Amino acid sequence: MNKICIAGIGPGALDYITPAARKAVENCDILVGGRRNLAIFAGLQKETYLFESNMEEMIGFVQLQMQKKRICVVVSGDPGFYSLLDFFIRKLGRESLQVIPGISSFQYLFCKMVKPWKDYHLASLHGREVQLQNLLESNQGIFLLTDKQNTPSKLAADLMNWGIFECTMVVGENLSYPEERIVIGKPIDIQNQQFDELCVVVIEKDGMAI
Numbered sequence: 001m002n003k004i005c006i007a008g009i010g011p012g013a014l015d016y017i018t019p020a021a022r023k024a025v026e027n028c029d030i031l032v033g034g035r036r037n038l039a040i041f042a043g044l045q046k047e048t049y050l051f052e053s054n055m056e057e058m059i060g061f062v063q064l065q066m067q068k069k070r071i072c073v074v075v076s077g078d079p080g081f082y083s084l085l086d087f088f089i090r091k092l093g094r095e096s097l098q099v100i101p102g103i104s105s106f107q108y109l110f111c112k113m114v115k116p117w118k119d120y121h122l123a124s125l126h127g128r129e130v131q132l133q134n135l136l137e138s139n140q141g142i143f144l145l146t147d148k149q150n151t152p153s154k155l156a157a158d159l160m161n162w163g164i165f166e167c168t169m170v171v172g173e174n175l176s177y178p179e180e181r182i183v184i185g186k187p188i189d190i191q192n193q194q195f196d197e198l199c200v201v202v203i204e205k206d207g208m209a210i
Ligand SMILES: C[S@@+](CC[C@H](N)C(=O)[O-])C[C@H]1O[C@@H](n2cnc3c(N)ncnc32)[C@H](O)[C@@H]1O
Pocket: 010, 011, 012, 075, 076, 077, 078, 079, 080, 081, 082, 083, 103, 104, 105, 106, 144, 145, 146, 147, 172, 173, 174, 175, 176, 177, 197, 198, 199, 200
């Protein structure tokens, strides 16, 4: 039986896909992924399985097809950072998987900020409660994946409701794409701004120096 390859393909632009991930995509028979990730490889004319939200249906397809075909699941950023790796390990076990690292959205944004990320807490707001106040006390700052509900503007409003006005927020929108925007401001500047769905945020408790 073939191993399932889970390949991280970075933030989105072709320049940030590693040669290893590209090779895995080229060598597979079926490419599994979300719309944005599959679109990047449309030119290769691979058989594809578009995965939107039904994880059980997707894993059913993969389990059936992996008997005879080489499957590569393409995920944004790195597979181990709030991605599908946990789910595949639970369903298929480590021995059935091969994982290819990718450049995560947090690595990309910190490089843009010209800052190391080792003193920051890395977290996700996707369907999770994060104790931001406590985390800000014990770290230089926090990196957060945001989503449709937990937007950068809502996060700014929450910070102000908790009495946190003096931090600096760095919003990374559509990172690596031509329409990329990096917006820097205090929560009061961010709270009424509109952002696309694809965003990450760094909260700096001590202000920025970029
Ligand atoms: C399911 S998580 C996957 C995170 C990914 N594994 C990583 O390492 O970055 C999807 C979230 O990543 C962030 N993201 C991924 N690509 C992005 C990009 N190009 N620009 C901004 N945010 C991005 C957004 O917060 C998005 O909601």
